[in-house]
Amino acid sequence: MRxxxxxxxxxxxxxxxxxxxxxxxLFVMNIFPLMWSFGLSFFHxxxxxxxxxxxxxxxxxxxxxxDPVVWERMQTTALIVAxxxxxxxxxxxxxxxxxxxxxxxxxxxxxxxxxxMMLSFVAVGVFFKLFYEPTFGLLSQAYSYFSGEPLTxxxxxxxxxxxxxxxxxxxxxxxxxxxVLAGLVSVPDYLYEAAEVDRASKWKRFITVTFPYVRxxxxxxxxxxxxxxxxxxxxxxxxxxxxxGTSTETxxxxxYRVAFxxxxxxxxxxxSYILLFIVIVLTNLYLYFVKKRGEEG
Amino acid sequence: xxxxxxxFSKKERRLREAGWGWxxxxxxxxxxxxxxVLWIIMTAFKTRADALATxxxxxxxxxxxxxxxxxxxxxxxxxxxxxxxxMGGFFFNSIFVASAGVFLALIIGTLASYGFSRYPLKxxxxxxxxxxxxxxxxxxxxxxxxxxxxxxVGLSGSYIGVILLYAAFNLPFSIWxxxxxxxxxxxxxxxxxxxxxSSEFGVFFKMCxxxxxxxxxxxxxxxxxxxxxxxxxxxxxxxxxTRTVPVAMARTIGGEIGVEWGLLAAIITLFLVPVFxxxxxxxxxxxxxxxxxxxxx
Amino acid sequence: MSTIQVTNLTKRFGDMLAVSGVDLDVAAGEVLCLLGPxxxxxxxxxxxxxxxETTTDGEVRIAGKRVNEISPSExxxxxxxxxxxxxxxxxxxxxxxxxxxxxxxxxxxxxxxxSEVARKLALTDVLHRLPGYLAEGEKQRVxxxxxxxxxxxxxxxxxxxxxxDVELRQTMRGQIKEILDGLSKATVIVTHDQLEALTMADRxxxxxxxxxxxxxxxxxxxxxxxxLFVAGFIGTPAMxxxxxxxxxxxxxxxxxxxxxxxxAIAVNPAVxxxxxxxxxxxxxxxxAYDIISExxxxxxxxxVDLIEPMGAETLIxxxxxxxxxxxxxxxxxxxxxxxxxxxxxxxxxxxxxxxEGNRVFx
Numbered sequence: 001m002r003x004x005x006x007x008x009x010x011x012x013x014x015x016x017x018x019x020x021x022x023x024x025x026l027f028v029m030n031i032f033p034l035m036w037s038f039g040l041s042f043f044h045x046x047x048x049x050x051x052x053x054x055x056x057x058x059x060x061x062x063x064x065x066x067d068p069v070v071w072e073r074m075q076t077t078a079l080i081v082a083x084x085x086x087x088x089x090x091x092x093x094x095x096x097x098x099x100x101x102x103x104x105x106x107x108x109x110x111x112x113x114x115x116x117m118m119l120s121f122v123a124v125g126v127f128f129k130l131f132y133e134p135t136f137g138l139l140s141q142a143y144s145y146f147s148g149e150p151l152t153x154x155x156x157x158x159x160x161x162x163x164x165x166x167x168x169x170x171x172x173x174x175x176x177x178x179x180v181l182a183g184l185v186s187v188p189d190y191l192y193e194a195a196e197v198d199r200a201s202k203w204k205r206f207i208t209v210t211f212p213y214v215r216x217x218x219x220x221x222x223x224x225x226x227x228x229x230x231x232x233x234x235x236x237x238x239x240x241x242x243x244x245g246t247s248t249e250t251x252x253x254x255x256y257r258v259a260f261x262x263x264x265x266x267x268x269x270x271x272s273y274i275l276l277f278i279v280i281v282l283t284n285l286y287l288y289f290v291k292k293r294g295e296e297g
Numbered sequence: 298x299x300x301x302x303x304x305f306s307k308k309e310r311r312l313r314e315a316g317w318g319w320x321x322x323x324x325x326x327x328x329x330x331x332x333x334v335l336w337i338i339m340t341a342f343k344t345r346a347d348a349l350a351t352x353x354x355x356x357x358x359x360x361x362x363x364x365x366x367x368x369x370x371x372x373x374x375x376x377x378x379x380x381x382x383x384m385g386g387f388f389f390n391s392i393f394v395a396s397a398g399v400f401l402a403l404i405i406g407t408l409a410s411y412g413f414s415r416y417p418l419k420x421x422x423x424x425x426x427x428x429x430x431x432x433x434x435x436x437x438x439x440x441x442x443x444x445x446x447x448x449x450v451g452l453s454g455s456y457i458g459v460i461l462l463y464a465a466f467n468l469p470f471s472i473w474x475x476x477x478x479x480x481x482x483x484x485x486x487x488x489x490x491x492x493x494x495s496s497e498f499g500v501f502f503k504m505c506x507x508x509x510x511x512x513x514x515x516x517x518x519x520x521x522x523x524x525x526x527x528x529x530x531x532x533x534x535x536x537x538x539t540r541t542v543p544v545a546m547a548r549t550i551g552g553e554i555g556v557e558w559g560l561l562a563a564i565i566t567l568f569l570v571p572v573f574x575x576x577x578x579x580x581x582x583x584x585x586x587x588x589x590x591x592x593x594x
Numbered sequence: 595m596s597t598i599q600v601t602n603l604t605k606r607f608g609d610m611l612a613v614s615g616v617d618l619d620v621a622a623g624e625v626l627c628l629l630g631p632x633x634x635x636x637x638x639x640x641x642x643x644x645x646x647e648t649t650t651d652g653e654v655r656i657a658g659k660r661v662n663e664i665s666p667s668e669x670x671x672x673x674x675x676x677x678x679x680x681x682x683x684x685x686x687x688x689x690x691x692x693x694x695x696x697x698x699x700x701x702x703x704x705x706x707x708x709s710e711v712a713r714k715l716a717l718t719d720v721l722h723r724l725p726g727y728l729a730e731g732e733k734q735r736v737x738x739x740x741x742x743x744x745x746x747x748x749x750x751x752x753x754x755x756x757x758x759d760v761e762l763r764q765t766m767r768g769q770i771k772e773i774l775d776g777l778s779k780a781t782v783i784v785t786h787d788q789l790e791a792l793t794m795a796d797r798x799x800x801x802x803x804x805x806x807x808x809x810x811x812x813x814x815x816x817x818x819x820x821x822l823f824v825a826g827f828i829g830t831p832a833m834x835x836x837x838x839x840x841x842x843x844x845x846x847x848x849x850x851x852x853x854x855x856x857x858a859i860a861v862n863p864a865v866x867x868x869x870x871x872x873x874x875x876x877x878x879x880x881x882a883y884d885i886i887s888e889x890x891x892x893x894x895x896x897x898v899d900l901i902e903p904m905g906a907e908t909l910i911x912x913x914x915x916x917x918x919x920x921x922x923x924x925x926x927x928x929x930x931x932x933x934x935x936x937x938x939x940x941x942x943x944x945x946x947x948x949x950e951g952n953r954v955f956x
Contacts, residue, residue, distance in 0.1 A: 009497065014412070014416050014497070015412045015413075015415075015416030015417065015418050016412075016418065017412070018408050018409060018411055018412025018413075018416065019408075019409040019412040019413060019418070019424065021405045021408060021409065022405045022406060022408070022409035022428070022468055022472060023409075023424070025405055025464065025465055025468055026427075026428065026431055026465060026468060026469070028465075029443070029461060029462065029464075029465030030431040030439060030465055031427075031431070033439065033442030033443045033445075033446055034438075034439065034442060036442050036445075036446070037438075037441055037442035037445075040442070047444075047445055047448075095326075095330075098322075098323050098326060099323065100312060100313075101312055101313050101314075101315040101319055102312040102313065102314050102315060103314070103315040103316060103317070103319040103320045103323065104316075104317055104320045105320050105324070106320075106323075107580065109320070109323050109324050109327045110327075110580070111576065111577055111580065112327040112328065112330065112331040113327050113330050113331070114576060114580070114583060115331065115334060115572070115573065115576055116330075116331075116333075116334070117587060118522060118526075118572050118575065118576045119334070119526065119569065119572060120525070120526035120527075120528065120543050120568070120572075121526065121528055121543075122526070122528050122543040122546050122547055123337075123526075123543075123546070123565050123568065123569065124333075125547075125550075126337070126546065126550065126561055126562075126565055127333040127334070127336070127337055127565075128333070129550065129556075130336070130337070130340070130558060130562075131333065131336075135349075135351065136348075136349045136350065136351050136353070138336060138353055141351060141352060141353055145352070170330075170333065175587055178583060178584045178587065179584065179588075179592065182584055182592070185312065188677065188679070190675045190676070190677050190679040191679050191681065193644075193646050193666070193673075193675070193679065194673070194675055194679035194681075195681075196646070196665070196666045196667050197644060197646075197666050197667065197671060197672065197673045197693075198667075198692050198693040198696070198740075199667040199668075199693065199696035200667075200692070200695070200696070201696075204695065208681045208683060208684060208692070209681065211683075212681075212682055212683035213682075217592070220588075220591075220592060224588060227433055230435070231434075231435040231436070231437075233435070233436070233437060233529060234528045234529065237547075238547060238550065252435050252437045255435070255437045255438065255441075256437050256529075259437070259441045259444075260444075260533065265441070265445070268441055269441060269442075272435075272437070272438030272441060273438075275434075275435055275438055276434060276438055279430070279433055279434055279435065280430055282433075283426070283429060283430050283433045284426070286591075287426060287429070287591070290591045290592065
């Protein structure tokens with residue numbers, strides 16, 4: 001028994017021993033289920049029926065990839081991602097500039113801005129649903145006060161898209177701000193001083209000194225938020241539930257529908273694998289830039 | 298002298314002094330940004346009439362009736378005595394499930410991160426990539442097979458199932474976070490402890506862990522909040538007995554008799570208290586936390 | 595004319611007085627080194643001259659003009675920073691041309707100046723590289739080149755060589771000296787390395803605790819230190835400073851009671867003005883002693899405690915009644931530990947400091 005322990009904890013086995021429990025857990029709870037559903041995607045299977053699965057080959061992949069509905073959902077998702085991430089970058093950058101100064105109560109005021117990203121999607125969904133409420137929602141009332149017309153934001157397609165984008169951008173702009181701020185405060189003082197001595201204009205100072213230090217983090221923020229927003233589910237589910245019609249149904253909401261409302265298990269599995277592929281590519285890209293930044297810094 | 302030295306050798310930039318004027322400006326902008334949260338909290342203290350008033354009421358006599366209503370309602374039948382709404386149980390579930398899941402994830406994750414940091418394997422980066430990918434995946438594609446699997450082995454709706462799932466959900470986060478802390482720790486201290494005859498367990502528990510207390514606490518608290526906020530898994534895998542607060546909130550929105558905004562606001566307000574506290578405590582680790590430990594500064 | 599005048603310059607950080615009442619006068623073409631231990635206020639002084647730090651009191655004049663209220667960019671100065679401050683996203687050539695953009699020169703003119711300065715500092719081969727891919731020595735040369743590319747009122751160097759290794763430091767010292775000689779600008783160099791100051795400066799200002807202790811030529815700083823601090827700070831190995839009591843003076847020879855021995859030493863005639871029995875500090879450099887075979891009136895004896903070979907020379911630590919005396923001898927001199935030796939100070943090499951710590955001289 002003693003020998004066994006010695007064998008197990010020999011220095012060369014220490015690394016594998018330490019990470020084994022984690023890998024086992026991830027395998028059981030994540031990787032195995034994914035592999036299983038990968039298998040399911042090649043069979044005809046419905047979670048709601050008791051019929052045994054039948055082999056289907058690439059049928060569901062073909063079906064999913066040629067399904068105009070899937071492409072439509074992808075477009076909706078892309079639209080929301082593009083609008084929301086762009087808004088996050090703009091607002092986040094502006095907020096970061098505001099906090100790149102020393103002033104009394106800075107920490108406390110920063111708190112106010114940082115809070116949204118720590119909130120639950122459900123809470124955020126509720127906030128904005130309350131805001132958009134047609135009769136007594138604050139936004140609707142403000143709108144009708146100025147225009148004289150009632151606002152039913154979520155009743156139109158573009159209104160609903162904006163409704164989601166505003167909520168998501170509000171929640172995640174602080175994330176971008178945090179990254180940009182980290183970049184802004186990492187610029188060494190002496191570079192600003194050198195630029196000052198070298199008589200550089202304000203704009204030139206921003207381009208040659210400030211921006212290079214923010215650029216990397218801005219790119220990381222863009223990628224990270226793109227990956228995260230691509231998965232957008234909770235906010236959509238709560239604010240519009242995909243409506244009006246299916247005009248704000250994102251791909252994640254669509255997969256949810258296919259899997260848990262129509263119980264088309266095989267089809268949803270095939271669709272999942274396409275999403276998985278996209279996320280892996282984006283994550284790889286993200287980690288590549290993280291590593292690059294680490295090596296440069 | 299040390300005062301002077303620290304002025305020049307400090308890594309972080311000396312931010313420009315902006316004074317109280319900037320406090321006022323940033324304070325107003327931040328308050329506007331924070332307003333949705335404020336509005337919900339205000340709504341929680343309003344009577345039903347105030348909450349639905351047009352035009353909106355900004356000044357009102359606060360009432361606690363919504364908070365009472367969160368936990369008790371008047372029975373429709375019988376003598377009209379107060380009966381529990383079950384919300385207390387949901388709060389308990391949220392706390393219990395989050396703490397247990399995080400506790401499990403943290404033990405396994407810390408060991409693994411120590412392994413990844415100190416005993417890199419061949420293909421270490423690949424393992425770490427796989428670990429992170431499981432976290433970056435859209436939850437919807439992970440949940441489909443897990444849902445089926447749990448239903449098969451009868452874990453659906455049980456505490457064990459949810460806790461296991463949340464442990465797996467927090468594991469990648471814990472590994473990446475803790476690894477980033479381990480990477481910052483110089484291994485010299487550990488080597489020196491080994492020279493002095495400390496066992497491997499001694500090195501880990503007596504050298505590493507005490508130095509990483511703050512990091513460990515930050516990771517734990519962050520993971521608890523992520524779990525606390527989680528919606529989709531809870532929506533699909535909890536039963537009436539194990540339901541968490543976000544799911545209960547979402548159900549309140551979809552209530553049959555119209556949305557009880559005051560009640561909902563009160564639930565959210567209670568739900569947000571720990572989030573506020575944690576955000577304030579974690580301010581210095583926020584960047585690392587929201588990027589899963591991939592970006593430290 | 596390119597000059598710098600500083601009068602009564604003072605800087606306060608909160609309660610701390612970082613620089614107090616500094617007066618400096620740098621003529622055109624002159625190189626002045628601000629030398630002192632870390633935290634002595636030398637960098638703060640330089641930054642106030644550059645305008646990167648506001649002054650609490652006093653005046654800075656560059657080229658005869660008061661510049662206290664003027665921003666660094668309007669002072670028309672060039673500065674080399676301790677960490678070089680190369681713009682990381684610009685190539686070497688762009689870094690060099692950067693200070694010229696303000697003058698709205700045509701690109702061809704900029705290119706010409708860049709290639710010229712690059713030739714001067716051997717940077718032609720790396721012009722298209724980013725600073726991140728340069729060796730430390732190359733970065734340093736880029737920083738210097740960027741400073742000398744234009745025709746500013748004066749040059750300021752903040753610890754320019756502190757990040758280089760010993761060998762590079764030696765070559766760069768000579769190179770910077772050579773470049774500065776050809777420019778006839780007022781130059782201030784901040785350093786904590788006395789060798790750097792002694793080799794590059796026309797004059798050295800030794801600072802301590804925010805005050806200037808002495809301003810003089812490298813030669814005078816070394817041979818005529820104004821007080822105990824300068825005497826102890828300049829020179830390696832450091833000057834021997836021994837407590838002594840003056841017991842008599844006659845015809846250029848002072849008699850001192852040092853560590854229970856009576857020694858006659860040739861000293862400055864001003865010593866005769868001190869009262870007999872006055873406590874003084876004797877300052878004698880380790881290289882000012884000769885080892886003598888026999889004891890005499892003018893020798894001091896001590897026991898060899900530790901022998902440190904330094905190559906061409908050998909540093910001997912001697913002990914006598916708890917006082918440590920360091921002597922540098924030629925490597926051909928062989929001594930053994932525990933041996934008792936006699937040594938004599940060479941004429942005019944002994945300094946006498948009074949109880950206030952000031953050198954007694956006339």
